[in-house]
Amino acid sequence: MDWNAAVWRKSSWSGSDGGSCVEVATGRTGLMGVRDSKIPGGPVVVVVAEGWRAFVAAVKSEIV
Template sequence: MDWSGAVWRKSSRSGSDGGSCVEIATDPAGTVGVRDSKVFAGPVVVVAAAEWRAFLAGVKGG
């Protein structure tokens, strides 16, 4: 999958110091790409939208 044209969003919990950050993007099919914001050309982990929502619910739930 080509994520070169994706619009990436940085985590709202990321600091402004340029440290460790996670970015996500979605494609038209609704899959979610996750990458390290410091490695733009690095690997992208791709998950289904339902899996991403379950992950977020788990994180928010503690």
């Protein structure tokens, strides 16, 4: 799967110091891509969008 044309957005929790930077991409029907923004040509973890939503909800419930 080619994720080069995807629109990536950096996590609001990623630091501005170039450290832990996570990006996600949408636009693929039912799929989300997750990658390290420091390595844009590197590997992409692909997850089902419903699983991504559940993951984000679980993380948010732990932060609050």
